Amino acid sequence: MKYSLCIGAYPDKDILYHLEKVKEHGFHGLEYYGWEQLDVDIVAKEQERIGVGIIATCTRYFNLVDSSKREEYLQGLKETIDACDKLGTKSIITQTGNVIENVPREVQQQAMVETLKQCAFLCEEAGVTLEVEPLNGLVDHKGHFIQYSDEAVSIIDQVGSPNVRLVFDVYHQQITEGNVIRNATNYKDRISHYHIADNPGRKQPGTGELNYVNILRSIKEAGFDGYVGLECGYTIDTDIALNEFKKNILQKVELPGVEVSR
Template identity: 25%
Template sequence: MLSRRNLLKSAAIAAAAVSGNVSLAQNGSQKFSLGYAPHPGMFKHSAGRDVLDQIRFSADQGFTAFEYNGLPGETPEMQEKIGNLLDQRGMQMGVFVAYASFDKPTFTRPDDASTAEIMTAMKSAVEIAQRVGATWCTVVPGSVDQQHPDSQWNRYGGRRLADGYQTANAIDMLRRCVDVIEKHDLVMVLEPLNWYANHGGVFLQQSDQAYALCRAVNSPSCKILFDLYHQQITEGNLIENIDACWSEIAYFQSGDNPGRKEPYTGEINYRGVFDHLRSKGYTGVIGMEHGNSVKGVEGEQKVIEAYRMADAGASGRPEN
């Protein structure tokens, strides 16, 4: 989002580059080559429970971004503090969740109430983004249309819209969202979610489906959040699918499978994936939307070490 805050941030980063300090975090730790973004709670044992202290700790470890799904739940004053601190530490704000519905067909079979709820959420997202200097916000566009509470029940189930009509309704609603946010340079990123381990019944599952929606909406403010964990479960073939919908991807999230923990706890070749993003010139954020495989300070250090190992390939630097 173009704002005074972002202009000041760009100037600060440029000044740091001139002085030769841009590659180092404040405590001397080398900055990561890609924009990995921790989230609140990931380093709570090392930094304490205060979100601002967790941002400071993340910056000290070399992270250059921070994401916060639950940011709308913070007060406007706290949102301002978060934005100011990110500026001071030269960090990017990652996604926050502007709107998410997992069990109601709010996009695929909207009614007046759900439409009003979505529009209110998008207007609020603009205000939040301005406070923290955010460019992206996450949208989860509801569930598929199944048995509806207002449909007459029979032993075969109730009425259900055909898939094509559901998709058309979703496109219409996404265009209404764009009408709210595009003039403010805010980008909603649509996140496909898996049905098999976490979110059975959601409308948006696959990367090609997200690609088709974004092409239909045809706006720079409607793009894809490609979550590597979810897409490994749903479809695999990560690198080829990333390439196929590259023009519509604005944001990535990470997490290994099975377990949804840090890299190298599951089956995904994260060094290979991050190398590929680097080779394509990706300079955006990679949200670390996963848990820690080990509890406590030890587990938090293990997360940092996992990203150092994965980043070594992506940066061309040798491993420690």
């Protein structure tokens, strides 16, 4: 497995600072969600200099359930794909938007499927993966349409493209449904990418109720070899927290390729 940091890990620091820290800690990439805020040509050159880059970004718009927004969504995806081509980024994360009141759920599901099928064609041509992310509606994202793993997998299966898959965010799914290891491994063939943070609080692994040694070991043993992103806040200095994460969790998971300390 490979590990990524997320923008904001070092508050008030820019993307280049984050990329340097990714390299310093022996991680494999950075998730930067608002690509449109960047001069992508300059960042592409800096990535080459530093030796690590942006491995995931987000679509411009988050609305898959409203068919009237489809053309706007697809245009934003095309622009995102163009940026990814310059940056060498292979993953594009999308959320679904909130439930539309007074519209049957199955109608909104079908709108998602139809939009994602059109996205699939664009992504297959470009060699990128669009990753749908379920979010919890109890604490952080009230009203978000896709919250449960099984419904998300059902929609992905209807789209039927290897370039449209899921982000499985352990923090969100712990809040929404629990049963984390079973879902995180049973659905591994539809999952492109994992996010991790502890619960409650969404801080670094090791600060809450989730046993990340067991979770990550199970994901590894299931054969996953993609990215795991630390999408979390930090209760202590970020560098200290990352070194503790590597020593107390990754070392016990026995993952090769990640430096435990500096």
